Amino acid sequence: MTVNKMFVLKNISKTYGEMRALSSLSLIVEKGEMIALIGPSGAGKTTLLNILANTILPDSGEVIVDGITLHAYKSTKQFADKVGMIRQQFDLVGHLKVIHNVLAGRLKDWGFFKALLSLIIPQDSKIAESALEKVGLKDKLYERTSSLSGGEQQRVAMARLLVQNPQAVLADEPVASLDPVRAKDILYMLTKLASEEQQTLIASLHSVEYARKYFKRIIALQAGRVYFDLPVEKVTEELLSSLYSLEEEKQHE
Amino acid sequence: MNKRSYLSTILIIVFLFSLTSIQWNKELFHSGGGETLLQIIKSLFQPDLSISTLLLALKSAWITLAYAVTGISLALLIAFILGILASGVLFNSGFGRWLSFGVFRGTLSFMRAIHELVWAWLFVAAIGLSPFAAIFALAIAYGGALGRVFADILNDVPQEPLNALKSSGASKLHILLYAYLPMTASNMLSYTMYRFECAIRSSAIMSFVGLGGLGYQIQLSLSELRYHEVWTFMFFLIVLVSAVDLWSNMLRKRLIL
Amino acid sequence: MEQYAQKKVDFMMLKAKLNFIKLSLIAAALLILISWLFIFIVEDASISALFSAKNALHTKQFFQGLVGIHEEQPAFFNIESWKDALSLTYDTLMISIIAIGFSAIGMLLTVIPAARNAAEGTLTLSRKWYNWLIFGFIRCIYVFSRSVPELVWAMVIVFVLKPGILPGALALALHNFGILGKLCAEVVEDLDMRPVRNLASSGASSGQLLFYGVLPAVMPKFITYMLYRWEVIIRTTIVVGFVGAGGLGQQFKLSMSWFHYTDVTLILICYLLLVGFVDLFSEGCRRLQK
Numbered sequence A: 001m002t003v004n005k006m007f008v009l010k011n012i013s014k015t016y017g018e019m020r021a022l023s024s025l026s027l028i029v030e031k032g033e034m035i036a037l038i039g040p041s042g043a044g045k046t047t048l049l050n051i052l053a054n055t056i057l058p059d060s061g062e063v064i065v066d067g068i069t070l071h072a073y074k075s076t077k078q079f080a081d082k083v084g085m086i087r088q089q090f091d092l093v094g095h096l097k098v099i100h101n102v103l104a105g106r107l108k109d110w111g112f113f114k115a116l117l118s119l120i121i122p123q124d125s126k127i128a129e130s131a132l133e134k135v136g137l138k139d140k141l142y143e144r145t146s147s148l149s150g151g152e153q154q155r156v157a158m159a160r161l162l163v164q165n166p167q168a169v170l171a172d173e174p175v176a177s178l179d180p181v182r183a184k185d186i187l188y189m190l191t192k193l194a195s196e197e198q199q200t201l202i203a204s205l206h207s208v209e210y211a212r213k214y215f216k217r218i219i220a221l222q223a224g225r226v227y228f229d230l231p232v233e234k235v236t237e238e239l240l241s242s243l244y245s246l247e248e249e250k251q252h253e
Numbered sequence B: 001m002n003k004r005s006y007l008s009t010i011l012i013i014v015f016l017f018s019l020t021s022i023q024w025n026k027e028l029f030h031s032g033g034g035e036t037l038l039q040i041i042k043s044l045f046q047p048d049l050s051i052s053t054l055l056l057a058l059k060s061a062w063i064t065l066a067y068a069v070t071g072i073s074l075a076l077l078i079a080f081i082l083g084i085l086a087s088g089v090l091f092n093s094g095f096g097r098w099l100s101f102g103v104f105r106g107t108l109s110f111m112r113a114i115h116e117l118v119w120a121w122l123f124v125a126a127i128g129l130s131p132f133a134a135i136f137a138l139a140i141a142y143g144g145a146l147g148r149v150f151a152d153i154l155n156d157v158p159q160e161p162l163n164a165l166k167s168s169g170a171s172k173l174h175i176l177l178y179a180y181l182p183m184t185a186s187n188m189l190s191y192t193m194y195r196f197e198c199a200i201r202s203s204a205i206m207s208f209v210g211l212g213g214l215g216y217q218i219q220l221s222l223s224e225l226r227y228h229e230v231w232t233f234m235f236f237l238i239v240l241v242s243a244v245d246l247w248s249n250m251l252r253k254r255l256i257l
Numbered sequence C: 001m002e003q004y005a006q007k008k009v010d011f012m013m014l015k016a017k018l019n020f021i022k023l024s025l026i027a028a029a030l031l032i033l034i035s036w037l038f039i040f041i042v043e044d045a046s047i048s049a050l051f052s053a054k055n056a057l058h059t060k061q062f063f064q065g066l067v068g069i070h071e072e073q074p075a076f077f078n079i080e081s082w083k084d085a086l087s088l089t090y091d092t093l094m095i096s097i098i099a100i101g102f103s104a105i106g107m108l109l110t111v112i113p114a115a116r117n118a119a120e121g122t123l124t125l126s127r128k129w130y131n132w133l134i135f136g137f138i139r140c141i142y143v144f145s146r147s148v149p150e151l152v153w154a155m156v157i158v159f160v161l162k163p164g165i166l167p168g169a170l171a172l173a174l175h176n177f178g179i180l181g182k183l184c185a186e187v188v189e190d191l192d193m194r195p196v197r198n199l200a201s202s203g204a205s206s207g208q209l210l211f212y213g214v215l216p217a218v219m220p221k222f223i224t225y226m227l228y229r230w231e232v233i234i235r236t237t238i239v240v241g242f243v244g245a246g247g248l249g250q251q252f253k254l255s256m257s258w259f260h261y262t263d264v265t266l267i268l269i270c271y272l273l274l275v276g277f278v279d280l281f282s283e284g285c286r287r288l289q290k
């Protein structure tokens, strides 16, 4: 029944102390979908993505990833083959050369000594090269990661994900700290690569405009619940303005 | 502000009280102590600059430096291993982490609580007069101090890159190699350089357990009342320490990229 | 175009920085290699001699001595010995307090003219040519006093003063005076100057500036450094005792040379307790300050 489903969420709840981040949220994501997650800040987007990425556990409810419930995954490697995540450029180790940051996506398949050796003589460097070529950074292979610009670092993070090659990619505000030109560039690349690799993509975004332009399905969160979940064509201005105005009302109270 | 002035007052009272443990009278001085003092000060301005003394000073300075270098390099190795273990980054949680904090932090504290010269003396008593007594003493005292700081540095790194690596399927050891160590290496190196200067001074006082070097020469000249020579060796020590300090400062400034 | 040139300069500076680091690392590696070779070849250090049977026996005897296996009444089970040791511990504590007190007084008297911004005249807002002279002079004294280890100062001082608490305290104070001076002068240099300038514009004199503008701002950091140095001093107090400066150190030396190893153990226990106590106390003071 769940054969073609990438993610199935059933009644997920998560609270931080008094704060209800997600309340009884259910969701189904098919394989190969391109989904934008929108909503005012504090709506629970990050929490939801982290639960999908298995970095935080929900208080209650069930998460099924590619037909297997979360706690049935035996190793981080097994899960890393299914799901990969990029956040902002802070995910990279700035002190390392670009190639090592990219090859970190292979660590799940490497033993300790191969990993150690690779820091001296890069292993599987062809894979890293082709991944960097896809994101347009082939000439930066041996540069120090921290010397790259924010947008370039975000592309390095994408190259790492290409090397990791998971079935689903989660992105938490991948373009939050970038200027509009770079942001469009990154989103274009992210969606293009995901469809080339036939990956499922879920990205949380600040901007509705980007969500409409690059994605096919939009899920809006509001105070830890799904406010609407529609194909892009059906998302109207009224829906959007009520999504964000609710927030303002709350703040005025 | 109020709390602070309380603190200052308490500290001042404690200091004044401590002064009462000395009997302040002429008995504090050796008879003729004043003249000795004058002599010592006078010879400060006329250090012995004969060639033979200078050569001896140069050779002694090298011995002092060499022992400091061997001691601190061994200390670096010890601190690296114990520091990683004591930081708990290799342990998941619960028992392992608790054990690492308790056992390894405790070991490090013990190592650095005891002064290197005391260690040296204990080593001499245990293994006899050997260059290793001094080297091990330096390595243990400095290993403890460095290790403690290394552990703190490791615990202080930003979490995002670690989580990212973890979620891409990396193990604890992988994360150590690909995140912790590259992120902290320059800090660790910088702190080691900072302590290197202190190690020179410690190496000099190892003369007390029979090690050659500047400290030994100073001790010898003092016991033979050759104050002019004492200052020559002192100046060599000062120059050596300052040179290392300068190098370490230049390197540290550049390590913070 | 200008921006491009700037970028190029930045890049060159980065390159120079990396080159310096690389050269330093190579130099350090060479230094380590040569030093070890020197130790093994010239100084004749031998690892095999270290692990000889004779040595093993010696070591075993030493440790047995420390834990008092062949003694009827080890010192650490003897009330009288404990009393003596605790009184020495008290002396040691006093030495360390006097030492940090003296070095703090010396530092406070010299630190303002030893700060670069005071020499330039930006701190006290009065510019005099001789300020630089005083600055250089005090900085030289700082370097001089901190480059010489406490123990060496003690060796010199016991030529003038009779053995006891004072020479030990003075030796420690002399060394730490230079260290505190350097650390605290840097604090003054990093001071936020705006409040001082405000005071100055409301017509305060140099002295008033110092007491109402500068000192309150730097005092917390000064105290932190003093506490930190005190922790170091307490560890070193035992060492200046070796040359007759009193306290636990003197007794340690005597017990070692008479092979009273259980006394040595007792002294080490007291020493560790003292170090632990001082660490806790100074940690508490730092908490109180926040």
Ligand SMILES: Nc1ncnc2c1ncn2[C@@H]1O[C@H](COP(=O)(O)OP(=O)(O)O)[C@@H](O)[C@H]1O
Pocket: A016, A019, A020, A021, A039, A040, A041, A042, A043, A044, A045, A046, A047, A048
């Ligand atoms: N670690 C945390 N501790 C406490 N509260 C948290 C934590 N993480 C998130 N929250 C709270 O949970 C709610 C949802 O947060 P988040 O998922 O980050 O929202 P979004 O990403 O949509 O801005 C917010 O109200 C936030 O304050």
Ligand SMILES: [Mg+2]
Pocket: A045, A046
């Ligand atoms: Mg968020």
